[in-house]
Amino acid sequence: MNTNTSYWGLDLGGENIEGIVLASPNNPQVLARMRVPTEQVKGYQHVLERLKLTFDIIRKQVGHTPSQIGISVPGLVDIENKVHKNCSVTCLNNKNLKHDLEQLLNVEVLIENDGNCLVLAETKLGIVKEKAPNAVNVFGAIISTGVGGGWMLHHKLFRGRHHLAGEWGHTVISHTGKKCYCGKYGCLETFIGAPALQELYYNITKQHASIKDIIQLSDALQTEARAEIVKHLLKYYALAISNIVHLIDPEVIVLGGELSHFPELFEEGKQQIGELIFDSKLQTTFLKARFRESSCVFGAALLAAGFE
Numbered sequence: 001m002n003t004n005t006s007y008w009g010l011d012l013g014g015e016n017i018e019g020i021v022l023a024s025p026n027n028p029q030v031l032a033r034m035r036v037p038t039e040q041v042k043g044y045q046h047v048l049e050r051l052k053l054t055f056d057i058i059r060k061q062v063g064h065t066p067s068q069i070g071i072s073v074p075g076l077v078d079i080e081n082k083v084h085k086n087c088s089v090t091c092l093n094n095k096n097l098k099h100d101l102e103q104l105l106n107v108e109v110l111i112e113n114d115g116n117c118l119v120l121a122e123t124k125l126g127i128v129k130e131k132a133p134n135a136v137n138v139f140g141a142i143i144s145t146g147v148g149g150g151w152m153l154h155h156k157l158f159r160g161r162h163h164l165a166g167e168w169g170h171t172v173i174s175h176t177g178k179k180c181y182c183g184k185y186g187c188l189e190t191f192i193g194a195p196a197l198q199e200l201y202y203n204i205t206k207q208h209a210s211i212k213d214i215i216q217l218s219d220a221l222q223t224e225a226r227a228e229i230v231k232h233l234l235k236y237y238a239l240a241i242s243n244i245v246h247l248i249d250p251e252v253i254v255l256g257g258e259l260s261h262f263p264e265l266f267e268e269g270k271q272q273i274g275e276l277i278f279d280s281k282l283q284t285t286f287l288k289a290r291f292r293e294s295s296c297v298f299g300a301a302l303l304a305a306g307f308e
């Protein structure tokens with residue numbers, strides 16, 4: 001039996017670390033919240049210290065210490081060796097984050113992949129709960145710096161034999177594509193991850209831009225560049241999602257991460273997916289994550305409530 005009276009989560013992202021405390025696993029109201037830059041270029045020890053800083057700040061806000069905390073992290077934990085692998089925050093790879101963080105925070109740490117945390121949060125507390133509460137087959141996709149995903153089957157996370165289920169970002173979309181940090185060539189992430197789109201924007205305009213800027217562009221030259229980027233994004237997004245539909249045929253696909261703010265993913269994107277599947281009409285419901293960039297931290301907090 002879970003005896004917690006508050007539910008704590010941390011999300012370790014490429015750009016930011018976020019921490020929250022929930023009073024109830026059935027209500028998204030937060031008791032405490034803090035976001036700090038990850039500063040991953042400064043290395044693993046520094047990232048550990050940033051996690052502790054976030055933890056200490058929210059602990060001060062609520063005035064007590066939990067017995068356990070859930071943590072959302074990109075990439076996977078190697079089941080045999082208990083270390084991280086294929087993590088887009090690359091300083092975590094080959095490190096035993098659970099062990100090191102438990103030593104540092106002196107609480108039990110429950111680690112889960114960020115795609116799994118997103119789909120957990122949106123299904124138990126967010127937009128899927130509201131719009132499709134009876135759905136038993138839900139795919140959650142994160143498109144951001146990294147591209148990840150998770151799968152809820154019959155209201156529970158389905159992780160698979162290697163805890164790889166839902167990892168669509170590292171499915172190969174073109175074997176002649178660029179080398180990915182995971183070692184393979186042509187992973188989806190190298191086509192539609194934020195850095196790939198920013199590079200495409202630079203190649204067209206010779207200017208640097210954030211994804212937020214690209215989504216909101218307005219002047220003539222930039223609009224042309226944006227159209228080019230959207231065309232590229234939709235092509236590979238539609239191919240990859242049509243593969244998901246052919247494999248697991250979800251009732252609902254919930255999209256989160258920075259790139260989910262491209263409205264075209266829900267309009268032309270859905271139309272293009274429909275043209276790629278073996279059915280006259282695509283019936284899948286596409287929803288945008290309610291908690292925006294914070295879905296993963298809400299999912300992490302739900303781990304501490306015993307959801308799985």
Ligand SMILES: [Zn+2]
Pocket residue numbers: 169170180181182183184187189
């Ligand atoms: Zn890869």
